[in-house]
Amino acid sequence: xxxxxxxxxxxxxxxxxxxxxxxxxxxxxxxxxxxxxxxxxxxxxxxxxxxxxxxxxxxxxxxxxxxxxxxxxxxxxxxxxxxxxxxxxxxxxxxxxxxxxxxxxxxxxxxxxxxxxxxxxxxxxxxxxxxxxxxxxxxxxxxxxxxxxxxxxxxxxxxxxxxxxxxxxxxxxxxxxxxxxxxxxxxxxxxxxxxxxxxxxxxxxxxxxxxxxxxxxxxxxxxxxxxxxxxxxxxxxxxxxxxxxxxxxxxxxxxxxxxxxxxxxxxxxxxxxxxxxxxxxxxxxxxxxxxxxxxxxxxxxxxxxxxxxxxxxxxxx
Amino acid sequence: xxxxxxxxxxxxxxxxxxxxxxxxxxxxxxxxxxxxxxxxxxxxxxxxxxxxxxxxxxxxxxxxxxxxxxxxxxxxxxxxxxxxxxxxxxxxxxxxxxxxxxxxxxxxxxxxxxxxxxxxxxxxxxxxxxxxxxxxxxxxxxxxxxxxxxxxxxxxxxxxxxxxxxxxxxxxxxxxxxxxxxxxxxxxxxxxxxxxxxxxxxxxxxxxxxxxxxxxxxxxxxxxxxxxxxxxxxxxxxxxxxxxxxxx
Numbered sequence: 001x002x003x004x005x006x007x008x009x010x011x012x013x014x015x016x017x018x019x020x021x022x023x024x025x026x027x028x029x030x031x032x033x034x035x036x037x038x039x040x041x042x043x044x045x046x047x048x049x050x051x052x053x054x055x056x057x058x059x060x061x062x063x064x065x066x067x068x069x070x071x072x073x074x075x076x077x078x079x080x081x082x083x084x085x086x087x088x089x090x091x092x093x094x095x096x097x098x099x100x101x102x103x104x105x106x107x108x109x110x111x112x113x114x115x116x117x118x119x120x121x122x123x124x125x126x127x128x129x130x131x132x133x134x135x136x137x138x139x140x141x142x143x144x145x146x147x148x149x150x151x152x153x154x155x156x157x158x159x160x161x162x163x164x165x166x167x168x169x170x171x172x173x174x175x176x177x178x179x180x181x182x183x184x185x186x187x188x189x190x191x192x193x194x195x196x197x198x199x200x201x202x203x204x205x206x207x208x209x210x211x212x213x214x215x216x217x218x219x220x221x222x223x224x225x226x227x228x229x230x231x232x233x234x235x236x237x238x239x240x241x242x243x244x245x246x247x248x249x250x251x252x253x254x255x256x257x258x259x260x261x262x263x264x265x266x267x268x269x270x271x272x273x274x275x276x277x278x279x280x281x282x283x284x285x286x287x288x289x290x291x292x293x294x295x296x297x298x299x300x301x302x303x304x305x306x307x308x309x310x311x312x313x314x315x316x317x
Numbered sequence: 318x319x320x321x322x323x324x325x326x327x328x329x330x331x332x333x334x335x336x337x338x339x340x341x342x343x344x345x346x347x348x349x350x351x352x353x354x355x356x357x358x359x360x361x362x363x364x365x366x367x368x369x370x371x372x373x374x375x376x377x378x379x380x381x382x383x384x385x386x387x388x389x390x391x392x393x394x395x396x397x398x399x400x401x402x403x404x405x406x407x408x409x410x411x412x413x414x415x416x417x418x419x420x421x422x423x424x425x426x427x428x429x430x431x432x433x434x435x436x437x438x439x440x441x442x443x444x445x446x447x448x449x450x451x452x453x454x455x456x457x458x459x460x461x462x463x464x465x466x467x468x469x470x471x472x473x474x475x476x477x478x479x480x481x482x483x484x485x486x487x488x489x490x491x492x493x494x495x496x497x498x499x500x501x502x503x504x505x506x507x508x509x510x511x512x513x514x515x516x517x518x519x520x521x522x523x524x525x526x527x528x529x530x531x532x533x534x535x536x537x538x539x540x541x542x543x544x545x546x547x548x549x550x551x552x553x554x555x556x557x558x559x560x561x562x563x564x565x
Contacts, residue, residue: 173421173429180418183407190367190401191474192393192422 016160023149031152035220037261038155039213043234044241044253045162046209051239052247053169054202055182056106059235060117061210063124064094066229068211069218073140074133076219087154087215094211095204097124102203106196109185118232125230139225142218151220158216159254162209166250178202179248244286246293255294288312320345320509321366321397321478326375328358328365328533335361337533338375343478343509348500350524350541351513354554358533359513360402363480366511367399368392379478396424398476400467402483402513408456412447413438415455416469423474438473445469445499460487464496472503479503480511485519497522517559521545529554 023031043065051057072090075081081089105116128134145151169175177198180188189195218224241260246252263282267275289308290297297303302311319342328336336358343349351359364370366377368389377384384392398419407415416438420427428434442448447465450458458466464484471479481500485493497519504510514520520527520541527544529536531553537544544550551560 171431173431173434176414176418176421176431179410180407180422183409184405186369187401187405187407187470188418189389190369190393190399191419191470192390192424193418194388194390 016156020153020156023152028148031149033261033265035151035155037258038152038159039217040237040241040261041254041257042155042159042162042209042213043238044245044257045159045166046206046213047235047238048166048242048247048249048253049169049178049209050199050203050206052242052249052253053166053175053182054178054199056199056203057110057114057239058117058203058206059114059232059239060119060121061206061238062230062232062234063117063121064098064207064210065214065217065234066121066124066128066226067097068094068214069224069229070128070134070140070214071211072215073142073218073224076143077140078133083219087212090215090218091208091212094214095208097211098207099200099204102200102207103196106199106203118235121230121232121235125226128226128230135225137225139223139228140218142222142224144222145219151216154216155213158209158212163250163254165205165209166253170250174198174201182248240283244283244293246295249293249295252293252295259294318345319343320380321511322378323362323366324376324378326362326365326377327373328361328370329373334533336365336530339530339533339535340375341528341535341538343511344525345509346504346507347525348504348510348512348523350520350527351511351530352515352517352520352527352554353530353536357530357554359530360482361533362530363399363482363511363513366480367397393423393474394425396475396477397480398423398471398474398478399480400464400471400482400484402486404463404467406455406458406463406466408454410455411451412453412455412458412462412466412469413442413451415466416441416473419470419473420475424476427475438469441469441473444502445472446495461489461492464488468499472508476508478509478511480513482513483515485514485516493519517545517555 022034026034043061047058047061068090071093072086075086075089076083101120105113108116129137134140169178177188177193180191180193181195181198185195214229218229241256242253244260245254245256264275264279267278271278289311291311321343324340326336326339327334339362351362353359361370365372368384368387379395379397407418413435417434420434420437421429421431428437439448439451442451445465445468447462447469450462455466464487468481468484485496488496493516500510500512500523512520512523524541526539527541528538529544529550536549536553537547545555545563551557
């Protein structure tokens with residue numbers, strides 16, 4: 001057990017080291033693509049904490065990306081603070097927002113929770129539109145970063161951290177508490193799990209990483225406005241990538257982000273007009289044929305026609 | 318000494334009095350049978366005792382301390398466990414992981430280490446006779462296995478008081494005999510039990526005392542033989558045929 005764990009950690013460290021060396025050999029275009037994959041993977045892994053492990057499908061996680069982006073952006077531009085302060089502040093702001101809205105809305109379940117989170121994200125966008133300090137509808141222009149590789153390593157660092165948190169959830173008492181809440185909240189309470197506290201911590205963690213990613217994102221794309229950082233579609237993407245890869249698994253959301261971002265990139269360069277349609281078809285096929293995600297299929301090596309048929313039967317399709 | 322005391326406990330749902338003014342003591346090391354017809358308030362009483370539902374009136378004291386206003390998870394942390402009549406497995410987890418969650422949480426003083434908790438879960442699965450299914454997914458268990466897992470999960474919480482809500486429903490006679498033996502062994506571990514059951518043979522065999530509920534009220538309480546031969550209990554719940562069969 002321990003030996004296996006050390007070996008896995010070694011493999012993970014080697015993979016991260018390899019990726020970290022990529023900018024030395026890859027073209028600037030590829031580096032930009034990888035940064036985008038990092039961003040999507042961070043968001044998917046963040047969503048996984050509340051949606052995958054805890055079973056609370058948040059449709060408003062983009063609110064945390066947005067508040068992270070704006071907090072970091074405002075501190076960089078209006079307060080002229082260094083990124084080393086502005087970025088953690090963005091993460092902290094998202095964490096506090098998630099905890100504050102989580103306390104009341106995590107009492108809701110299923111559809112009601114989904115709708116409430118959607119409402120939070122839309123409300124945040126309207127607030128930002130109507131406040132002076134955010135630049136309202138005209139947006140915020142960021143200072144120019146001197147080293148473009150800064151974004152690559154910041155995103156990589158955040159991705160490693162959020163993946164580590166997911167790994168910890170899969171192997172810790174706290175994580176088992178979240179999974180128990182997902183599986184049956186009444187039983188979880190009866191077993192002594194402080195569900196309200198656990199859910200709020202999970203939501204806050206999920207928010208904090210989205211906020212950190214948002215801060216880097218704002219600096220990276222150099223200009224933000226409310227429509228750019230509070231897009232509902234971004235939350236939908238988090239959910240699709242996490243579910244595609246395997247919600248509630250450690251590496252599933254990461255894998256989902258990588259595969260879907262690659263597919264999306266290929267489609268948009270090859271068949272520009274139909275890219276969105278293809279993307280939609282792929283999502284539908286995946287949900288039909290691998291409802292538990294890519295990681296589950298790989299783990300069970302269920303590639304054969306018989307395995308696919310068995311999955312379809314099991315899910316009564 | 319009473320480990321659990323209910324005093325004037327009532328639970329109303331709107332105009333319906335599901336439990337009315339019920340008082341009783343559960344003594345340390347005792348098995349208290351809780352019987353009554355369907356809808357008499359047995360499960361509601363357990364829900365109130367474990368804090369899953371707030372009482373409309375009355376008080377419950379555990380180890381001398383009032384549980385009024387104590388959140389349900391905290392009642393579990395203090396050492397009160399229960400099983401659910403409609404079992405609530407963590408479906409996508411293995412049987413061992415289900416029980417492990419009980420060991421990781423449950424009453425204070427347990428382990429916080431996953432590896433230790435898993436070992437404890439295996440011991441408890443062995444104790445309830447489910448060790449051979451440890452690695453199976455919980456959703457794949459049959460009814461008797463689900464009941465055993467529910468029991469194992471509650472036991473893993475290291476309870477001082479354990480409430481079993483119809484753990485024998487759906488079991489065949491041989492399985493019921495095994496369950497009776499198992500519950501007696503749980504009591505030998507120093508656990509006090511409240512056992513809700515419709516299987517009279519098991520209740521008579523297990524209980525030190527029996528409490529009878531009828532329309533949410535306490536009909537009577539006492540030694541098994543006295544209660545099961547009580548005319549009121551026969552009229553309200555057991556029925557003539559049971560009484561004649563028992564006498565024959």
